[in-house]
Amino acid sequence: MEDKNKIQYIYGIADNALILGQRLSELCGHGPNLETDIAMTNMALDLLGQTRSYYQYVAQLSGEGKTEDDIAFLRIEREYKNVLLVEQPNTHFGYVIVRQFFFDIFHLLLLEKLQNSEDDTLAAIAKKSIKEVSYHQRFSSDWIKRLGDGTEESHQKVQEAVNHLWEYTDELFHSTDDDKIAVENKVGVNTLDLKEKYYQKLREVLEEATLDIPETKWFKKGGKQGVHTEYMGYLLADLQYMQRTYPNMKW
Amino acid sequence: MSEKEIKNLEEIFEQRIARDEKIEPKDWMPEKYRKTHIRQISQHAHSEIIGMLPEGNWITRAPSLRRKVALLAKVQDEAGHGLYLYSACETLGVSRDELYEQLHSGKAKYSSIFNYPTITWADMGAIGWLVDGAAIINQVPLCSTSYGPYARAMIRVCKEESFHQRQGYEIMITLANGTPEQKEMAQDALNRWWWPSLMMLGPVDAESVHTEQSMKWKLKRKTNDELRQQFIDQTVPQADLIGLTIPDPDLKWNEERGSYDFGEIDWDEFWQVVKGHGPCNKERMSARVSAWEKGEWVRDAAMAYAKKQEDKKLKKAI
Numbered sequence: 001m002e003d004k005n006k007i008q009y010i011y012g013i014a015d016n017a018l019i020l021g022q023r024l025s026e027l028c029g030h031g032p033n034l035e036t037d038i039a040m041t042n043m044a045l046d047l048l049g050q051t052r053s054y055y056q057y058v059a060q061l062s063g064e065g066k067t068e069d070d071i072a073f074l075r076i077e078r079e080y081k082n083v084l085l086v087e088q089p090n091t092h093f094g095y096v097i098v099r100q101f102f103f104d105i106f107h108l109l110l111l112e113k114l115q116n117s118e119d120d121t122l123a124a125i126a127k128k129s130i131k132e133v134s135y136h137q138r139f140s141s142d143w144i145k146r147l148g149d150g151t152e153e154s155h156q157k158v159q160e161a162v163n164h165l166w167e168y169t170d171e172l173f174h175s176t177d178d179d180k181i182a183v184e185n186k187v188g189v190n191t192l193d194l195k196e197k198y199y200q201k202l203r204e205v206l207e208e209a210t211l212d213i214p215e216t217k218w219f220k221k222g223g224k225q226g227v228h229t230e231y232m233g234y235l236l237a238d239l240q241y242m243q244r245t246y247p248n249m250k251w
Numbered sequence: 252m253s254e255k256e257i258k259n260l261e262e263i264f265e266q267r268i269a270r271d272e273k274i275e276p277k278d279w280m281p282e283k284y285r286k287t288h289i290r291q292i293s294q295h296a297h298s299e300i301i302g303m304l305p306e307g308n309w310i311t312r313a314p315s316l317r318r319k320v321a322l323l324a325k326v327q328d329e330a331g332h333g334l335y336l337y338s339a340c341e342t343l344g345v346s347r348d349e350l351y352e353q354l355h356s357g358k359a360k361y362s363s364i365f366n367y368p369t370i371t372w373a374d375m376g377a378i379g380w381l382v383d384g385a386a387i388i389n390q391v392p393l394c395s396t397s398y399g400p401y402a403r404a405m406i407r408v409c410k411e412e413s414f415h416q417r418q419g420y421e422i423m424i425t426l427a428n429g430t431p432e433q434k435e436m437a438q439d440a441l442n443r444w445w446w447p448s449l450m451m452l453g454p455v456d457a458e459s460v461h462t463e464q465s466m467k468w469k470l471k472r473k474t475n476d477e478l479r480q481q482f483i484d485q486t487v488p489q490a491d492l493i494g495l496t497i498p499d500p501d502l503k504w505n506e507e508r509g510s511y512d513f514g515e516i517d518w519d520e521f522w523q524v525v526k527g528h529g530p531c532n533k534e535r536m537s538a539r540v541s542a543w544e545k546g547e548w549v550r551d552a553a554m555a556y557a558k559k560q561e562d563k564k565l566k567k568a569i
Contacts, residue, residue, distance in 0.1 A: 025319070026325050029303035030538070034548025041327040048320050055316070069315045093549045126392045148560060150552025157548065228373050242314035242372055249430055251314035251372075251422075 001185040003061045008081065008178035010061075010122070012224060013110070014054030015082035018072060019232075020103060022049035022239055023090060023172050028132045032093055039139055043100070046132040052245055053125045073243035077236055078226035081176075085168035087223070087232050094147060094154070094161040101140035105201050106172045106194065113189040121186065141205050148209025155210065162206065163214050170219035172198070181226075266272040268468060273399035287461070288398050289343050290359075291470060293350045296336035298362035299329045300354075301535050305369040306378060310385060314372055321418060322375060328411045335407065339400040350456050356541050362386075363521070364451045366529035373426055373433075373440035379419015381441075381486065387412050389452065392472035422487065427493040434494075441490065442498040449513075450521045452479040460553035483511050 024044035031037030055068035085103060088094050109123065111133055114126035147158035173191045175183070181190025206213055242251070252260075267274065274280055303326050303474055310326065313319035337347050353359035364382055369375070390412065393405040426437035453459055453475035465471040473481075483502075490497050501514035523529065 022311060025323055028310055028323060029307035029330070030542040032542070032549035034300075034330050035336075036546075036549070038334070041323055041330070045320060045327070046322055048316060052316050052320070057310050072316050080388050082560045093546070146556040147549070147552050150554075150556040151548070152550030154555075163429070233555055238311040246314070246430075246432060249314075249433060251318055251425060 001181055003063075005181045006119070006187060007058050007061055008176070009182040010054050010058050011079075011081040012176065012179060012214055013114075014051055015064055015080050015105070016086050016107075017047040017054070017164065018051040019082045019235065020079070020086040020099075021045075021051060022235060023088075023099075024029055024096075027090055027096065040096070041138050043139070046129070046136065050125065050129050050132070053128075057121050057125070069243065073240045077228060080223075080232070080236070081226060082223050082228075082230070083168065083171045084220055084223040084229055085165065085171065087229060087235060088165060088168065089231055091161070091216045092157065094157040095165065095186070096160040097143045098165050101134065101144050101205070102169050102202070103132060103172075104137040104140050105205075106191075106198055108137050108167075108199060108215055110189055110191065113194070116239040117188070118186040140155060144205055144211070145209045148206070148211040158209075159211055163210055166214040166226060167219050169198075169202075171221045171223060174221060174224055176224050256263060256383065265467075268397045272397075272398050273402065275399045283464075287341050287468070287470070289340055289345050291465075292336055292340040292343075292362050292398075292401055293345075293353065295373065296333050296340060296350065297354045297359055298365065299333035301361045301365045303329045303333075304535055304538055305365055305531075306368070306376075308369045309375050309543075312372070313375075316528060318375075318422070325379070325415050328415070332408045332411070333403075335404045336401075338403045339398075342400045350482075351543060355536070355537065355543060356526070360525070362451060363529065364447050365525045366524050366532045366535060367443070367447055368530050371436050373423070373436040373438060374444070376419050376422030376426060376437065376439035377444040379415050380419075380423050380489070381444050382451065383412050383416040383419060383450045384486060385451045385482050387416060388478050388485075390444065392448075393470070395469065397469045413546065423495070424493050427495055438495055441495050445498050446516065446520075447524075449479055449482070449516055450518075452482060454518070454521070480510055483513055487511055499536060 021044045024040050024047070027037070028041050028044070029037065031040055051072065052068055055071040058071055059068055085099060088095065088099055104162045108130070111126040111130045115130065117123045117126065123171050144158065147154040149155070173195045175191065179188055179191070183190045201212055264274075264280060266360070274284075286521050306322060306326050306329075308318065310322050313322050316331055334448040337350060340350060340548075341347060350359070351536065354361070387409060390405055390409050394402055394409055396402045396405070423437050423441075428434075456474045456476045459475050462471060462474060487497055487502065499514045501512065505512045524532070527533075
């Protein structure tokens with residue numbers, strides 16, 4: 001498999017971690033209580049740590065003297081390949097938890113397969129991340145149950161978030177041409193194989209949380225092709241501010 | 252209890268402190284000791300929590316992934332410090348909710364330094380280097396203070412603070428060795444944070460109301476002025492080393508004293524900020540209150556869910 005395809009494949013995984021990590025970072029110091037604040041920051045730290053491992057690998061593959069920071073901060077919006085789900089804003093805690101939950105279930109299933117990749121570096125990153133992401137999944141699933149089966153208000157709020165974010169779930173299973181090449185070369189994971197298990201797991205937790213499963217057949221897509229929602233530009237404006245304002249400096 | 256009995260208990264209590272024995276939550280203690288400790292420990296906890304905001308302001312804009320992760324971890328440490336300090340405070344018979352109520356209503360104070368804005372990335376360096384540096388000087392003596400839970404919490408806090416201080420200084424070193432723009436950014440941050448950091452060590456001794464009692468209970472080992480001098484003497488060479496200039500034209504080495512002489516501190520500014528009229532007092536408070544109010548339905552949900560689970564368990568047992 002050519003490095004340029006592999007790099008694109010890695011973006012499809014790593015950019016999710018970066019963008020979700022960035023979204024969670026916005027919440028540091030503003031959580032509903034100290035314990036939750038600390039836990040959400042932990043998840044942000046895990047995701048950003050994973051991002052660094054992937055980008056360091058990309059930097060090495062691209063061989064143009066690039067660094068992890070060039071990759072994180074100096075691409076244009078169309079070059080980020082994260083799914084739309086992870087860039088959705090922190091509308092309220094219900095949205096934060098549902099976004100996390102929808103992503104964590106997928107993320108864990110993905111990593112469990114990716115650890116068998118024939119690419120040793122990706123396999124190693126996946127292996128290391130599984131422990132972290134199992135914890136994320138437990139955290140977000142527990143909160144789905146608390147909010148769903150908590151008070152009337154929390155039930156209504158989290159249901160609203162489930163309904164809103166549901167239409168971003170299908171994109172998790174889309175494959176780009178680079179993804180297909182990665183699968184053919186046993187580097188990547190065929191995400192279609194994860195789909196059934198994913199929705200089954202979602203249903204289990206949502207049902208336990210007394211929440212309804214939305215029935216829409218319409219789903220949103222575009223992130224994997226670099227066509228993002230309007231939220232993305234503002235997120236990147238924050239993320240890239242220093243590197244764009246003060247180019248070519250060491251920090 | 253008769254007055255005589257109380258007097259007797261007080262004497263025994265003071266002797267225990269004089270012998271460097273730790274006072275533990277279940278031990279008898281004078282009401283004033285309890286109140287003073289609630290006030291000081293909660294102020295300290297509030298400062299950690301409010302202190303998350305000025306630095307939190309730069310997490311999403313940190314200039315590199317390494318710096319972003321380090322800053323996130325640092326702000327998270329502050330949340331952790333808040334957590335163990337609130338817990339230490341709770342051992343004195345006050346609830347975390349009551350303490351929050353005191354903070355949100357403006358009744359409780361927190362360190363004034365956090366009412367200054369963080370307007371450039373270099374402020375992350377200056378806060379770590381100067382603000383955490385001054386905090387350590389204030390806090391190290393508390394590791395051996397008389398109240399057990401506070402002393403133990405402080406041992407952990409101080410370890411992490413000294414790591415933060417090195418991390419902040421390292422940001423300043425990088426900027427000072429960087430491009431002219433970066434060096435200017437570092438100098439500007441030092442100019443803005445220097446004087447507020449000196450004020451952080453408290454009013455001059457003549458105006459400090461709690462010093463005497465606090466010394467007796469080992470809540471304090473040195474006076475504000477002594478601590479300030481120690482901070483200056485330790486920090487000036489660090490600035491020299493990286494080619495930054497302390498913004499005080501009167502700063503001069505005094506051979507005789509073996510210390511630096513320094514200029515007049517603008518105490519009017521200090522009192523203005525303490526009394527609620529600093530650059531960000533209102534913003535800090537409203538960010539805290541807003542997080543608390545927006546989190547109410549979440550906390551209620553967690554309580555309701557826990558109760559439902561508990562009821563289910565009980566039903567099963569029957």
